[in-house]
Amino acid sequence: MPAPPPSAATLPLDAQGIHALAARSMFELFSSVSQGMFLIDRAGRVVWVNEGYQRFLPALGFASLDEFLGRMVEDVIPGTRMRRVLESGKPELIDLLTNKAGTFVVSRIPLRSEGGEVMGAIGMVFFDHPETTLRPLISKFAQLQRELDDARQALAAQRLAGRGGTGERQRRARYTFASFIGSSPAAAEVKRQARRAAQSASPVLLLGETGTGKELLAHAIHAASARADGPFVSVNIAAVPETLLEAEFFGVAPGAYTGADRRGREGRFRLADGGTLFLDEIGDMPLHVQAKLLRALQEGEIEPLGSNRLLPFDVRVVAATSRDLHAMVQAGQFREDLFYRLHVLPIRVPPLRERPGDIPALVEALYEDLLLRSGVEPPELLPDALALLAGQSWRGNIRELRNVLEQVAMRSDSPRIGAAQLAQVLRETGVEPAAPLAPAPRPGPGRQDEEALLLRPLAEQVAELEHRAIGAALRRHGGNRLATARALGISRAKLYARLAENPDLQVDN
Numbered sequence: 001m002p003a004p005p006p007s008a009a010t011l012p013l014d015a016q017g018i019h020a021l022a023a024r025s026m027f028e029l030f031s032s033v034s035q036g037m038f039l040i041d042r043a044g045r046v047v048w049v050n051e052g053y054q055r056f057l058p059a060l061g062f063a064s065l066d067e068f069l070g071r072m073v074e075d076v077i078p079g080t081r082m083r084r085v086l087e088s089g090k091p092e093l094i095d096l097l098t099n100k101a102g103t104f105v106v107s108r109i110p111l112r113s114e115g116g117e118v119m120g121a122i123g124m125v126f127f128d129h130p131e132t133t134l135r136p137l138i139s140k141f142a143q144l145q146r147e148l149d150d151a152r153q154a155l156a157a158q159r160l161a162g163r164g165g166t167g168e169r170q171r172r173a174r175y176t177f178a179s180f181i182g183s184s185p186a187a188a189e190v191k192r193q194a195r196r197a198a199q200s201a202s203p204v205l206l207l208g209e210t211g212t213g214k215e216l217l218a219h220a221i222h223a224a225s226a227r228a229d230g231p232f233v234s235v236n237i238a239a240v241p242e243t244l245l246e247a248e249f250f251g252v253a254p255g256a257y258t259g260a261d262r263r264g265r266e267g268r269f270r271l272a273d274g275g276t277l278f279l280d281e282i283g284d285m286p287l288h289v290q291a292k293l294l295r296a297l298q299e300g301e302i303e304p305l306g307s308n309r310l311l312p313f314d315v316r317v318v319a320a321t322s323r324d325l326h327a328m329v330q331a332g333q334f335r336e337d338l339f340y341r342l343h344v345l346p347i348r349v350p351p352l353r354e355r356p357g358d359i360p361a362l363v364e365a366l367y368e369d370l371l372l373r374s375g376v377e378p379p380e381l382l383p384d385a386l387a388l389l390a391g392q393s394w395r396g397n398i399r400e401l402r403n404v405l406e407q408v409a410m411r412s413d414s415p416r417i418g419a420a421q422l423a424q425v426l427r428e429t430g431v432e433p434a435a436p437l438a439p440a441p442r443p444g445p446g447r448q449d450e451e452a453l454l455l456r457p458l459a460e461q462v463a464e465l466e467h468r469a470i471g472a473a474l475r476r477h478g479g480n481r482l483a484t485a486r487a488l489g490i491s492r493a494k495l496y497a498r499l500a501e502n503p504d505l506q507v508d509n
């Protein structure tokens with residue numbers, strides 16, 4: 001019997017017909033759900049762009065489609081991996097692409113001839129601004145990115161110091177007090193206290209929000225202490241599974257377990273012998289380990305798991321936490337006796353929002369570091385952009401500032417960045433920009449004027465920023481001087497002195 005003639009409602013039953021139908025349906029599906037699609041040929045030239053994709057062209061720096069078509073894909077879409085897909089013939093079904101046009105969830109698929117040869121590739125953008133549409137995924141990505149940054153920075157510091165092996169890296173201090181950037185009163189006070197702590201042998205407790213520089217200070221304290229030639233060993237308690245913490249601290253005796261640990265393992269206390277043991281996130285330590293830690297600190301001896309021998313150690317402990325240990329003690333979550341054992345030299349590390357005056361110096365240092373680490377030429381931030389940075393709440397503190405600065409460098413070709421461009425990057429990285437610390441700059445100064453403004457003595461510029469910061473804080477707090485001094489992390493006496501020098505700052509309350 002002859003096959004029924006194909007109609008609009010009939011599925012083709014031959015392989016070729018099924019293939020054509022599926023390909024067409026998939027193409028239509030992708031073009032309707034994606035934000036944009038484009039095609040490159042075998043040479044990597046952009047040969048077709050659909051209507052959806054055309055709206056990204058201005059952000060990529062193209063005024064018309066004609067300028068975009070026919071160009072090599074990497075010349076027009078910074079950071080793209082389309083050429084890799086051409087070369088490997090393997091699709092990349094989901095990826096995040098960040099460039100000056102924003103951050104996108106993208107997909108790249110090779111196009112093959114009937115003979116299986118790669119003839120080109122199709123690129124699709126599924127989401128733009130994934131930081132709002134895919135928040136959990138993006139924050140996880142941002143977290144990983146930060147960890148990667150920290151690891152890269154550690155490696156670079158090690159390379160600069162000309163040091164070898166991984167174990168060595170772990171056991172040397174990476175930073176000194178000079179690495180702690182900031183000359184604001186709050187920063188100077190922290191450094192003063194930390195320097196004093198370095199001279200003593202007592203435990204130090206660093207208290208402050210995430211990303212404020214607690215680990216950096218722990219390294220610096222070690223490097224300036226009498227133990228500087230000994231090892232610096234750190235344990236991030238939050239990152240070690242609870243069941244492994246004891247083994248991590250106290251070690252495992254040979255033969256205690258079968259398998260990998262059969263030969264036994266040194267604990268961190270022993271590895272840090274003669275040096276400093278940095279206990280990061282001490283507030284995350286389970287109560288039963290707290291009891292053992294306390295005993296070890298009191299006795300100066302540890303008992304490796306599966307052993308009945310006590311081993312002496314000589315370690316100076318520096319602990320850090322972003323949690324409110326005092327409240328944890330009251331809630332029965334942290335042992336009071338351990339708290340007092342560690343709370344001998346407490347140092348409060350202020351959040352970045354309490355020292356906005358340090359932002360210009362931090363920007364300079366973090367960009368210098370970026371240049372050293374990755375060769376990325378950083379842009380210059382104009383005064384209105386610096387004022388915008390100074391007005392943010394920086395929940396992730398300096399780590400977050402570094403991340404934003406890197407994003408600015410990655411997403412922009414312009415050598416100078418103003419507040420408007422910065423605000424866009426802040427939004428794209430998931431930070432809703434708060435008002436700048438100073439009123440928005442009046443339109444006017446051209447590039448040369450702006451450069452002239454930046455080429456004045458730094459002290460003058462810092463004083464200006466301080467003046468604007470005080471003005472903004474006074475306005476925010478309705479002229480309340482105590483609240484203003486607190487918000488800026490300065491003493492009331494200092495605020496009164498500044499107000500006396502600058503009568504124009506007075507706000508009646």
Ligand SMILES: Nc1ncnc2c1ncn2[C@@H]1O[C@H](COP(=O)(O)OP(=O)(O)OP(=O)(O)O)[C@@H](O)[C@H]1O
Pocket residue numbers: 150153179180181182208209210211212213214215216217280320321322362365398399402
């Ligand atoms: N004052 C500073 N000057 C220069 N860089 C800083 C300063 N403070 C922090 N950083 C940088 O910011 C990042 C975070 O600092 P660090 O890891 O020391 O913070 P932390 O308080 O220990 O954070 P967490 O509690 O999340 O572990 C690091 O890359 C560090 O080099």
